[in-house]
Amino acid sequence: MAAEATLNNENPNSKSWSGGVSPFSISWGKMMMWFFLVSDAFTFSSLIVAYGAFRHRHTQVWPTANDVFTHFPFVHEHIPLAYVGLMTFILIMSSVTMVLAVDAGHRRDNRNVAIWLGLTIIGGFMFVGSQAWEWYNFITGTPKGALITNMGEIYRFPENAPSLHAHSHTAIPDWALIAPNHKIIVDKAEVERIKSISKPIKGANLVNNEYGHPLFADFFFFITGFHGFHVFSGVVINLIIFFNVLSGVYARRGHYEHIEKTGLYWHFVDLVWVFVFTFFYLV
Amino acid sequence: MSENHNHEMHGYYTGDIHNQFVPEHYDPKNRSVIWRTFWILLIITIAEVAIAFTSISKEILMVIFITLTIVKAYFIVAFFMHLKHEKLSLAYCILLPFVLIVYLIVMSLTEANYLNLWDLIFN
Numbered sequence: 001m002a003a004e005a006t007l008n009n010e011n012p013n014s015k016s017w018s019g020g021v022s023p024f025s026i027s028w029g030k031m032m033m034w035f036f037l038v039s040d041a042f043t044f045s046s047l048i049v050a051y052g053a054f055r056h057r058h059t060q061v062w063p064t065a066n067d068v069f070t071h072f073p074f075v076h077e078h079i080p081l082a083y084v085g086l087m088t089f090i091l092i093m094s095s096v097t098m099v100l101a102v103d104a105g106h107r108r109d110n111r112n113v114a115i116w117l118g119l120t121i122i123g124g125f126m127f128v129g130s131q132a133w134e135w136y137n138f139i140t141g142t143p144k145g146a147l148i149t150n151m152g153e154i155y156r157f158p159e160n161a162p163s164l165h166a167h168s169h170t171a172i173p174d175w176a177l178i179a180p181n182h183k184i185i186v187d188k189a190e191v192e193r194i195k196s197i198s199k200p201i202k203g204a205n206l207v208n209n210e211y212g213h214p215l216f217a218d219f220f221f222f223i224t225g226f227h228g229f230h231v232f233s234g235v236v237i238n239l240i241i242f243f244n245v246l247s248g249v250y251a252r253r254g255h256y257e258h259i260e261k262t263g264l265y266w267h268f269v270d271l272v273w274v275f276v277f278t279f280f281y282l283v
Numbered sequence: 284m285s286e287n288h289n290h291e292m293h294g295y296y297t298g299d300i301h302n303q304f305v306p307e308h309y310d311p312k313n314r315s316v317i318w319r320t321f322w323i324l325l326i327i328t329i330a331e332v333a334i335a336f337t338s339i340s341k342e343i344l345m346v347i348f349i350t351l352t353i354v355k356a357y358f359i360v361a362f363f364m365h366l367k368h369e370k371l372s373l374a375y376c377i378l379l380p381f382v383l384i385v386y387l388i389v390m391s392l393t394e395a396n397y398l399n400l401w402d403l404i405f406n
Contacts, residue, residue, distance in 0.1 A: 023370075023372070024369065024370050024372060024373040024376075025369070025370050026369060026370075026373065031373070034373070034376075034377055035376075035377075037377075038377055038380060041381070042380070042383075042384070045381075045384045045387070046387070049384070049387050049388050049391050050391070052388070052391065052392060052395075053391040053392060053394065053395040054395065055395075056392050056395035056396050056399060057395040057396075057398050057399050058399070059399055060399075060403075066335075080335075081332045081335055081336075082332075085328065085329075085332045088328050089325065089328065092321065092324050092325060092328070093321075095359070095363055096317060096318075096320075096321045096363075098363075099317050099362075099363050100314070100317060103313050103314060103317065106313070263363075263364075264364055267359055267360075267363040267364045268364070270359060270363070271356055271359045271360065271364075274352055274355045274356055274359065275352060275356070277328075278331075278348050278349065278351075278352040282331055282335060282344075282348045283344070283345045283348050283349070
């Protein structure tokens with residue numbers, strides 16, 4: 001009896017898996033996009049967890065992000081978090097325009113799909129450009145740079161450590177040095193000794209990092225680079241879809257499901273940035 | 284969930300070679316949900332930047348930031364990526380594998396903290 005009931009699809013739960021319908025009520029293309037995003041999320045998770053592990057491993061000497069990313073266009077003062085906050089806003093905004101393009105697709109409104117998708121592409125280019133500027137400042141470094149001892153330890157100058165000024169109760173003298181573990185060295189003899197065994201260093205690359213531990217720079221370049229590569233790929237895919245919309249491919253096809261699949265990818269890129277923003281800049 | 288269930292009954296198979304099923308989930312309320320989600324994300328981000336400059340201790344800030352990040356992730360996945368309106372079985376297929384990431388976090392950070400402690404004691 002039970003077997004018959006199953007064969008006759010009387011059980012509503014078994015009906016969706018007995019063929020002829022989409023069990024998840026979505027197209028295979030969207031389902032595969034979801035599963036691709038799951039695997040991509042695993043890649044990003046592994047990278048961010050690796051970053052977290054090395055940060056905990058070297059927690060005493062890890063640089064403070066608020067002392068590293070302090071630039072804002074046309075402003076000379078240190079303003080931490082402002083620029084990356086703006087970048088986050090740009091990416092969230094482009095996610096909104098993308099979801100509005102998907103929404104216009106549901107209404108079969110070709111003109112609005114093109115408008116919102118066009119704005120999404122502009123947002124994507126703005127974000128990639130902002131990231132390039134962030135990299136440029138990080139690679140160039142501060143005007144004065146820092147000191148690297150023959151043991152490879154980085155000693156920074158007080159002017160490059162604005163977050164310490166905020167937390168220090170007494171004024172930090174100009175000739176002081178900031179040790180790798182963020183302690184302020186005010187003993188003049190000790191400062192001279194460190195200077196005698198050090199050479200100047202400027203900017204950050206994969207080997208050296210004037211802001212502190214080189215692994216900070218390595219992970220920054222790799223994770224934001226990998227994310228930026230995803231954004232760039234997304235912009236290219238969006239451009240292809242955009243030209244398809246303009247030439248009426250989806251209007252002729254009768255549905256705009258392609259926009260939904262591209263949209264899923266684009267929101268995923270935004271989602272990853274939310275995590276990068278938290279773990280690189282906030283905590 | 285029941286209204287969503289009725290919702291996803293509507294849809295059609297396209298006539299193309301892949302014969303894809305396209306659900307019909309247009310709802311005039313969609314756009315107000317999109318803008319509401321946008322404002323929530325924007326306000327959370329501004330709040331995060333603002334409380335970063337307060338004198339709250341670093342440990343409490345870390346808990347707040349990670350919680351707010353998960354809240355933001357929920358709104359992006361549920362409303363922008365529309366997962367809240369997909370079938371529950373699909374949502375489980377997508378979300379459950381991330382239990383493994385929780386395991387990876389616990390494992391990696393335990394190891395890292397142990398090595399750090401080792402350095403502090405013996406160097």
